[in-house]
Amino acid sequence: MxxxxxxxxxxxxxxGNIGAVARAMKNMGLNxxxxxxxxxxxxxxxxARASGATDILESARVVxxxxEALEDCHFVVGTSARGRxxxxPITSPREMASVAASLQPGKRMAILFGREDRGLTNDELHRCHHxxxxxxxxxxxxxxxxAAVQVIAYELRVASIESASVTAPQWGTDWDIDLADAREVELMFEHLEKTLVQVEFLDPNNPRQLMTRLRRLFLRSVPDKVEINVMRGFLTAINKTVASFSSKQTLSNDQHPPSDKEKPHV
Structure with a gap:
C-alpha cells in the first residue's frame, strides 16, 4: 500500500524542509x-537534512x-489546518490512512502539503476529495x-502493517470499474463549467460558489471512469442540443426578416 x-x-x-520530509518518508517506508x-x-x-535519505531526493520528481503532480493519481487528500x-469532507490522519489501505491495487493516492507560511490555496484544496x-x-x-509529513506517514505505515480496511472509497464491496484519475475528473469539471455557462445557468462574471459546491458534490462521491464518461456524454448531448436550437433560431430569423412594423426606429 x-x-x-x-x-x-x-x-x-x-x-531543508524537503530534506527533512525525505527522511520522514524513508523512516516510514514511503518513496x-x-x-x-x-x-x-x-x-x-x-x-544534509535528509540524513541518509538522499535516495528519496534523487528519485523525487520536480514539476x-x-x-503534473496529480496526472496519474485517483484519490487526492489535502492537508489543512483551518476551517473553510x-x-x-475532513478526515483525521488515522481515517485517511484507512482510506489509503482500501485503495484498489494499482491506484495512487496523492497527499498535498502546502507552503510553509500559508499552506494550500483554496483552489488547490478544491482539487481534493478529502x-x-x-x-x-x-x-x-x-x-x-x-513534522506534518511524519505524522501522516506514521499513520500510513501503521495502517499498512495492520492491514486496516474501511469501506471508503469502495463502499463495502469490490468496485466493478476503475476510479477516474485526477486528469479525467478535471476535464469533466472544465466541460461542466463551459456547459453551465452555455445554458446561462452560470454567470462567469458572478460565479459565486457554484463550481466549488459542484466540485464538492462530485469529489465526495469519488467517481469511477464510467461515471465520468456518462457525465461527459450527457454534457456533450446538452452542447449539441443547445447548438442545434441556436442554429434553427438563426435560420428562422434569416428566412423571416422582420416586417417594417418590427424594424427598430432609427
Missing part, C-alpha cells in the same frame, strides 16, 4: 516524492504545476511541514 502513496510538496521555500515549483532544489541543505467557508486535519493543540496549532 505504501507504494501507492505520493507525497506532494507545493512551492516549498526552505530546502514517491513530488515537488511542485520549489524555491531551491536540488540544494546541499536538503541533502511546474499541480496538474464551504465545509469539505481534507486531512492533524488535531494539534488549538493554542499552538502551527506544525512544521516535515
Amino acid at each position: 505504501l507504494d501507492q502513496i505520493r507525497i506532494v510538496m507545493i512551492q516549498t521555500t526552505h530546502p 514517491d516524492l513530488c515537488i511542485v515549483s520549489p524555491k531551491r532544489f536540488p540544494d546541499p541543505e536538503a541533502d 511546474a504545476s499541480l496538474d 467557508h464551504i465545509p469539505w 481534507h486531512v486535519h492533524i488535531p494539534t493543540n488549538p493554542d499552538f496549532s502551527s506544525l512544521n511541514v516535515a
Whole structure:
C-alpha cells in the first residue's frame, strides 16, 4: 500500500524542509516524492537534512504545476489546518490512512502539503476529495511541514502493517470499474463549467460558489471512469442540443426578416 502513496510538496521555500520530509518518508517506508515549483532544489541543505535519505531526493520528481503532480493519481487528500467557508469532507490522519489501505491495487493516492507560511490555496484544496486535519493543540496549532509529513506517514505505515480496511472509497464491496484519475475528473469539471455557462445557468462574471459546491458534490462521491464518461456524454448531448436550437433560431430569423412594423426606429 505504501507504494501507492505520493507525497506532494507545493512551492516549498526552505530546502531543508524537503530534506527533512525525505527522511520522514524513508523512516516510514514511503518513496514517491513530488515537488511542485520549489524555491531551491536540488540544494546541499536538503541533502544534509535528509540524513541518509538522499535516495528519496534523487528519485523525487520536480514539476511546474499541480496538474503534473496529480496526472496519474485517483484519490487526492489535502492537508489543512483551518476551517473553510464551504465545509469539505475532513478526515483525521488515522481515517485517511484507512482510506489509503482500501485503495484498489494499482491506484495512487496523492497527499498535498502546502507552503510553509500559508499552506494550500483554496483552489488547490478544491482539487481534493478529502481534507486531512492533524488535531494539534488549538493554542499552538502551527506544525512544521516535515513534522506534518511524519505524522501522516506514521499513520500510513501503521495502517499498512495492520492491514486496516474501511469501506471508503469502495463502499463495502469490490468496485466493478476503475476510479477516474485526477486528469479525467478535471476535464469533466472544465466541460461542466463551459456547459453551465452555455445554458446561462452560470454567470462567469458572478460565479459565486457554484463550481466549488459542484466540485464538492462530485469529489465526495469519488467517481469511477464510467461515471465520468456518462457525465461527459450527457454534457456533450446538452452542447449539441443547445447548438442545434441556436442554429434553427438563426435560420428562422434569416428566412423571416422582420416586417417594417418590427424594424427598430432609427
